[in-house]
Amino acid sequence: MFAVTAITGRVGSAVAETLLKSRRKVRAVIRDQAKAAPWLARGCEIAVADLGDAGPLAAALSGVEGAFILLPPVYDAEFGFPDVLPKIAVIREALHRALPSKVVVLSTIGADAAEPNLLNVLRLLEEALADLPVAVTFLRAAWFMENAQWDLAAAREGVIDSYLQPLDRPVAMVAAADVGRTAAELLLEDWSGHRVIELEAQHRVSPNQIAAAFGKVLGRRVEARIIPRERWETIFRDQGMRHPAMRMRMLDGFNEGWIDFREPNALRRQGRIGIEEAIAKIAGAACRT
Numbered sequence: 001m002f003a004v005t006a007i008t009g010r011v012g013s014a015v016a017e018t019l020l021k022s023r024r025k026v027r028a029v030i031r032d033q034a035k036a037a038p039w040l041a042r043g044c045e046i047a048v049a050d051l052g053d054a055g056p057l058a059a060a061l062s063g064v065e066g067a068f069i070l071l072p073p074v075y076d077a078e079f080g081f082p083d084v085l086p087k088i089a090v091i092r093e094a095l096h097r098a099l100p101s102k103v104v105v106l107s108t109i110g111a112d113a114a115e116p117n118l119l120n121v122l123r124l125l126e127e128a129l130a131d132l133p134v135a136v137t138f139l140r141a142a143w144f145m146e147n148a149q150w151d152l153a154a155a156r157e158g159v160i161d162s163y164l165q166p167l168d169r170p171v172a173m174v175a176a177a178d179v180g181r182t183a184a185e186l187l188l189e190d191w192s193g194h195r196v197i198e199l200e201a202q203h204r205v206s207p208n209q210i211a212a213a214f215g216k217v218l219g220r221r222v223e224a225r226i227i228p229r230e231r232w233e234t235i236f237r238d239q240g241m242r243h244p245a246m247r248m249r250m251l252d253g254f255n256e257g258w259i260d261f262r263e264p265n266a267l268r269r270q271g272r273i274g275i276e277e278a279i280a281k282i283a284g285a286a287c288r289t
Contacts, residue, residue: 001045002187003027003061003100006070008035010146011106014180015068015187016044022188029060051086054093061098066187069095070106074121076241081121088121092128102135102191104183109142109172109198110250110259117249119259135193137186140261141179142172142200143254145278148210152282155214155222162207163232163251167224170204171254172261175278178271196266205275213279 002019006012007028016026020042028039031050040046047060051072061067069091074084095103107126110119126138151160164171182199207224215222227235232251236244253259261268 001025001027001064002184003029003047003064003067005029005060005068006072007039007044009070010176011180011183012068012070014177015184016042016180018181018184019187020044022184024188027060027064029057049094051090054090054097057090057094058097061094061100064098064100066102066104067095067098067100068104068106068183068187071122071125074118075247076243077118077121077246078243079116079246081124084121085124088125088128091125092132095129095132095134099134102137102187103129103132104137104139104186105129106179106183107138107140107196109140109200109261110253111138111140112263113253113259115249115253115258116246117253117259118246119250119253120246130194132194135191136195137191138194138196139179139183139186140196140198140263140266142174142198142261144179145173145175145201145205145273145275146282148214148279149282149285151210151214155211156218156220158221159223159225160207160211160214161227162210162224163227163255164207165226165255167207167226169255170206170209172200173205173275174200174271175273178273182269182271196263197269198261198263198266199269199271200261201271201274203274209275210279213276214283216276217280217283 004016007016026044028044029047036046049056049060107122108119111122154160211222211224233244
């Protein structure tokens, strides 16, 4: 039995699908019982828990061979992450109570960056679990290709705006399906101690390549266009963000190169999905909704 948190999301569902295809039993850890039906139909055991209480989460993670842990994404945070630290504490307490024999924790490229930025939150998660006395893999995934879904409407008009710049600079990216598949494959491995694994696609991707992939799928010319940095804060605040500085520094990190894979002792894995396939899936999913 393997416990999978965030199973209703892109990555968590891919973890579960891979495990089920490998004929492993899955315990679906969900926040809302109303979302259990599809996983019950797949033969999963259901556990209801969230990051507000370590008790139910510890129960959900107990008695399993391995567990997949995902901290919900943080998009708008103050320095120090005061709103997220209690959730990290719940994860830590639950895992120390449950002690599954192995754990795969979704982390991120740049988790080891010293500069204050939005990705520091996953460094805090890694640090909180550093003394967990079981086998742990921190899976540091690259920039998600699925972030391009927000550009689909603009791409249909022939342009996508990019915070990543310069436009011809390739960035480490990966598809969510590859993240979930890799996490499941790691759960099926045997290892001891704690390790870091870095995951990206076979080829890095520039904004110009994202635009070209949209153009191929949409059958029209699509160009990438830089969003000047001096406009970022206004744009983010107009979108409802209260604390845009940490997100802006994250983008600076990618653009300036200090957010990258730099861990000398990390192992490395590669995804199978390229940017053209990822963009085709984004466009196809939009057509079905």
